[in-house]
Amino acid sequence: MKYSQLHTKTNKTGKEYDSVNATYLINGGFIDQTMAGVYTFLPLGLRVLRKIEQIVRQEMDTIGVEVMMPTLSPKSLWEQTGRLDIIDVLMKTAGANHRSLSKSTQEYIINCTHEEVVTPIAKQFNPSYRDFPFAYYQIQSKFRNEARAKSGLLRGREFRMKDLYSFHVSEQDLEDYYQQSKEVYRRVFKRLGLGSDTYVVRASGGDFTDNYSHEFQTRCESGEDEVFYAAQSEVAFNKEIAPSQAPEFDQSGEQPAERREVEGEGIVGAEALAKHLDIPIEKTTKTILFEADDGRLIAAAVRGEYDINEEKLRKVAGCSGLRLASAERVKQVTGAEVGYAGIIGLPDEVAVYLDDSLAGRVNFESGANRTNYHIINVNFGRDLPEPSRFYDIKMALAGDYFPETSEQYEVFRAAEVGNIFPLYTKFSDAFGYTFTDQQGKQQPVYMGSYGIGTSRVMGVLVEKFHDEHGIIWPEQVAPFKVQLVSLAGGESLAEWLHDQLQANQVEVLWDDRQLGAGEKLADADLIGCPIRLVTSAKNGNQVELKRRDEAEAQLLAHHRVCAAVS
């Protein structure tokens, strides 16, 4: 294909966007931003997206059958699962003007996921145990009402996604398929060139199970997630659920000192407090009061440098939901304004959960439960009873250890390129989807869902594979295998090569523009096809071949080029 037939152009201004992928994809003419988080895939970008999606499709075909569900669905389906009011990125349609509204005032849901659509379809067609297991999948655009879209293709309001839904006669069969899907996903990311940097990461299984879901996270500085990886154990966790053991705070030899109250008016945050009290932050204690859904008042405390992980606390406390206690409730219970709660002297009605980072400390600080005051030199067993139990209720921090093996986590940023999620019977229950077993009895259907963000993968690929000149596409997803650059005097050889390569099924982009060498070579680097060929008067009948990921070029006789790049 000729560059002039793309009818898009590279942007020479070198404008920088908020991420590498946005900068190179926009400046390279792969995508165009229609608005924040919403892009047009231009001819070059569409070619890359298609290749990514074709790899995903080929692998999904081994475990499911492709369908195409609609973007719109009736609200009634979402009422049935209770998610109409829950999903915080859900969008609906409405007539855009008076004329449209006079035709119809009906509103529809714009699907951000398809459990509500796929479950009734499966129920309709597959009522018998003989029909199981099976899975439907699709690759299409999805929509989320994001407050802030950012980082190019990494977080969009409109984005491309593969979603697959599996159906099973038992939890065991779901589990087997779930494990199989992990292997298929590993193959997908390997084929996409992301295999070595993509981790299977445990994440929350949602509020209906204590089990994990799993995210496929590609190590990537622009990623939104933080991964805690225990390398020896080959186990990775999303920060949001990572079990953690705090680094030990060495106080060997320190003797209990005299406890006393210290004034600390208006000091916000553990760091400021530690400075004010002139103690290490590890001696401070963060105590937060929550109200549980069951009405209980809960005090949770962590070492000063940590935050409470509400999800962990919720599970430890055995309640279905938590919210911060109101300022009035805090005052009523502690006798103090918010900010001075501590673990000494709380009334019995408060259930206290202490994080294990609090264990073994000498002379630590606690809020005084008195406005403007803190207590220092507190010690368990003297100033309050030795706790019978500590819990892990902290949000993990870099430097923490994996409790099971006490190995220190490797912590890195990552972009979630896929996730797999055991849904159990949540959606089949909502739609009354049971199957008839061999004894003729109705049994619950188990489900799983499995996503891959195909446009995000495109962004992640650029984040991973680039240098200061532009993108370095892995061959399997490159828009073209070869970018053929004809400089002055090299036009007719280029035309011959272009035809030769096409006849040999080699995908080639011929930069046929009448521009200077500098500009054309810079564009080839920016666009990033794996192989660059240059013809010119200087090279005569020879062709310069340079791989995008190598520094050195070589000169080849023109009749040897086809064989060299095929």
Place this chain on the structure above:
Amino acid sequence: MKYSQLHTKTNKTGKEYDSVNATYLINGGFIDQTMAGVYTFLPLGLRVLRKIEQIVRQEMDTIGVEVMMPTLSPKSLWEQTGRLDIIDVLMKTAGANHRSLSKSTQEYIINCTHEEVVTPIAKQFNPSYRDFPFAYYQIQSKFRNEARAKSGLLRGREFRMKDLYSFHVSEQDLEDYYQQSKEVYRRVFKRLGLGSDTYVVRASGGDFTDNYSHEFQTRCESGEDEVFYAAQSEVAFNKEIAPSQAPEFDQSGEQPAERREVEGEGIVGAEALAKHLDIPIEKTTKTILFEADDGRLIAAAVRGEYDINEEKLRKVAGCSGLRLASAERVKQVTGAEVGYAGIIGLPDEVAVYLDDSLAGRVNFESGANRTNYHIINVNFGRDLPEPSRFYDIKMALAGDYFPETSEQYEVFRAAEVGNIFPLYTKFSDAFGYTFTDQQGKQQPVYMGSYGIGTSRVMGVLVEKFHDEHGIIWPEQVAPFKVQLVSLAGGESLAEWLHDQLQANQVEVLWDDRQLGAGEKLADADLIGCPIRLVTSAKNGNQVELKRRDEAEAQLLAHHRVCAAVS
């Protein structure tokens, strides 16, 4: 592929929907209705849709380059073209619940067409005369706020569409490309199997031009449009703009009679009036008063059996818009309630336009401009001046003639499968898109838009190609070329054939279900693959081959089947 791997099923209840395509596509397991006008494409249906879209893609690649524009766009783009308040099927997004609205209250347009998105892209990349002509196209889902979706895939709220946008340096270049696109469209519909029944039909060019746009209309009883075809001239018109000459009303020998007023209180419609007055409907006159955008009051009159074509009237009257005159205005001008306006005795301020169907009549009726009264035996030249000019301002009716050649129209219902539309400078003006010509001057860019409804094509194919047993797919769009039916005892031969056919690149659907012959053969007819193969104990090593569109089957030795179907 095995039928059991589709995980969809035919519907044996034989439930009938509002159209043949809905009935066969839903019962055959090609599509599933999520809600009125919104469908899931199941594995069989997706295969058909993909083949249709691939044919369209191949042809579009000869005249444009493929992109993928987003579904969402900012309102500002639509404000810029003035279409935000105009398009009566336009939809927007909104947060679907409180949580979503608390993240963002921003609303976006859900694109039903993409001029507003594509023009800024073209402007960005192609500023010079050297860049022209060019065209971008895409194939994707579109959305319309239809009051009433119906007829299966023929009118949807969400549907698939190919849309192409072309850009030119001159009206002549647009015209050349426009003619070329007609030929490409003809090839597309020929390849889709609709060539012989698809007409290029002239339609309104919109309110910014007197030129036509063109619709590709496939003759089809379930279609929503009415086509007026002048066969000898090979010219077709959409009813909405068809020029028409009324059939002559023979009054030879009838002498002018005495004019008189007749009471006709509360008679509604020309037919009732003719009956009441005991005269042929051709003697009645329908007079309607309009207010033009420029403030003029206009009376338009047609022979009783016709309606006013407001679009024709608007052009004849040379105004940009028309609306029915209010009841008060009618009373003020005619002195009578609505329903009794006539062409006699209107005040001079009213501009009167008479349709040519009124010419040459003797003793006709007219409203009396007096509540409850009509005048009969009116004659031009006696009761009111002989008009200096008649116009064609009627909505054409079956039986009418093409004025240019006086040949009688063939009139038929049709479904619009494509349209091509010269946009001239409407959108480039709105976005300030000019190009720099060879002299360095800024010149207006000319544009065209070109659509094909790919999911509607799928529905039309079923409407055209079916019998009482099911669908008869043309081979090029069939989900599979061969449906292989294994009856009792034919399983192992079927398996061998299935593998042989797949090895020979023949697309085959093997109905491997343990069901009776009647059910399996009926399903094969319903699904409608071009070739049916049957293996059974009865046939032994022979295979029964029957084409879906032929009545007779033949028996073939098993080793000859591959060659026979390849």
